Amino acid sequence: MTIFKTLGQFIIEKQADFPYAKGELSRLLRDIGIAAKVVNREVNKAGLVDILGDAGQVNVQGEGQKKLDVYADEQFIKALQNGGECCVVASEEHEFPIDIDSEISKNAKYIVCIDPLDGSSNIDVNVSVGTIFSIYRRDSIGGRPTMGDILQKGSKQVAAGYVVYGSSTMLVYTTGKGVNGFTLDPSIGEFCLSHPSIKVPARGTIYSINEGNYRKFSSGVKKYIKYCEEEDAATNRPYTSRYIGSLVADIHRNLLLGGIFIYPATLTHPNGKLRLMYECNPIAFIIEQAGGKATDGRQRILDMEPTALHQRSACFMGSSEMVDKVEQFLRSEDDR
Numbered sequence: 001m002t003i004f005k006t007l008g009q010f011i012i013e014k015q016a017d018f019p020y021a022k023g024e025l026s027r028l029l030r031d032i033g034i035a036a037k038v039v040n041r042e043v044n045k046a047g048l049v050d051i052l053g054d055a056g057q058v059n060v061q062g063e064g065q066k067k068l069d070v071y072a073d074e075q076f077i078k079a080l081q082n083g084g085e086c087c088v089v090a091s092e093e094h095e096f097p098i099d100i101d102s103e104i105s106k107n108a109k110y111i112v113c114i115d116p117l118d119g120s121s122n123i124d125v126n127v128s129v130g131t132i133f134s135i136y137r138r139d140s141i142g143g144r145p146t147m148g149d150i151l152q153k154g155s156k157q158v159a160a161g162y163v164v165y166g167s168s169t170m171l172v173y174t175t176g177k178g179v180n181g182f183t184l185d186p187s188i189g190e191f192c193l194s195h196p197s198i199k200v201p202a203r204g205t206i207y208s209i210n211e212g213n214y215r216k217f218s219s220g221v222k223k224y225i226k227y228c229e230e231e232d233a234a235t236n237r238p239y240t241s242r243y244i245g246s247l248v249a250d251i252h253r254n255l256l257l258g259g260i261f262i263y264p265a266t267l268t269h270p271n272g273k274l275r276l277m278y279e280c281n282p283i284a285f286i287i288e289q290a291g292g293k294a295t296d297g298r299q300r301i302l303d304m305e306p307t308a309l310h311q312r313s314a315c316f317m318g319s320s321e322m323v324d325k326v327e328q329f330l331r332s333e334d335d336r
């Protein structure tokens with residue numbers, strides 16, 4: 001029986017985990033929660049009002065921006081600007097970081113990397129989409145934050161989380177003391193604790209990979225897919241392929257049920273497709289905090305030294321035993 005507790009109450013309660021906390025991170029997480037509720041309202045009625053369709057703009061990824069992409073980006077940036085705890089935002093929707101240099105944020109020490117609406121190509125077909133965020137404390141002292149303050153290793157994150165706008169809307173986050181999930185109760189407009197202390201099973205039977213890219217995969221990845229199929233026959237453990245094409249939705253399912261999510265290097269994406277700073281790192285932090293593993297096939301994602309804001313990384317994330325298994329096949333590539 002989960003005790004009724006709102007996100008706000010939980011954040012304040014857990015602030016005690018940080019003896020020197022002065023409430024800034026708590027307020028920053030609150031600000032993100034508020035923006036998530038605003039975005040949720042629009043995502044839920046996307047089919048009803050003329051908010052679908054391209055905004056006529058193209059984002060830094062060269063992808064057509066849906067109006068909801070633009071709207072979500074604006075809402076999170078506005079919430080962070082008004083909250084006063086964030087000094088710079090790095091968004092998937094902007095080529096360069098957005099410096100938040102205002103009177104209210106003059107002492108702000110937190111940096112937020114965010115994918116405001118990941119999987120947005122699924123919006124028009126009513127498939128779950130998500131927001132992914134990563135929070136760092138700035139390293140530099142005085143003056144405006146630098147790119148070095150942003151391009152920190154994932155292991156330096158102070159918090160990370162995602163919002164999944166699905167059959168219900170959930171916010172899942174970690175501050176390095178475990179992973180907790182909150183479900184939005186629209187009747188009171190609050191995220192309420194629904195999934196305390198989430199742990200990803202060490203082993204699952206779900207593998208998530210876009211097999212449409214099969215011919216572009218390395219031999220090790222191909223062998224792992226074949227292994228999953230044959231594992232079914234050998235041990236009668238029915239492996240199942242589940243791939244939504246919306247990172248947050250795929251990760252959320254595998255986090256709760258056990259499984260592995262793979263977006264490897266391919267011939268068209270030699271460094272993988274997913275972005276390190278605002279997709280791989282925050283998800284990796286959550287997965288590890290839930291007891292799972294997250295690597296690029298060879299090294300911990302959280303140990304990777306970033307060099308560019310929108311750099312990509314291959315990723316193998318989820319149940320620890322499944323990540324270990326796929327890495328065996330990848331190492332066999334090196335042994336050839």
Ligand code: P6P
Nearest residue numbers: 118119120210245246247248273
């Ligand atoms: P593909 C959505 O565009 C996204 O960034 C992630 O949400 C998702 O996991 C991935 O791309 C899907 O990519 O190449 O399989 O369509």
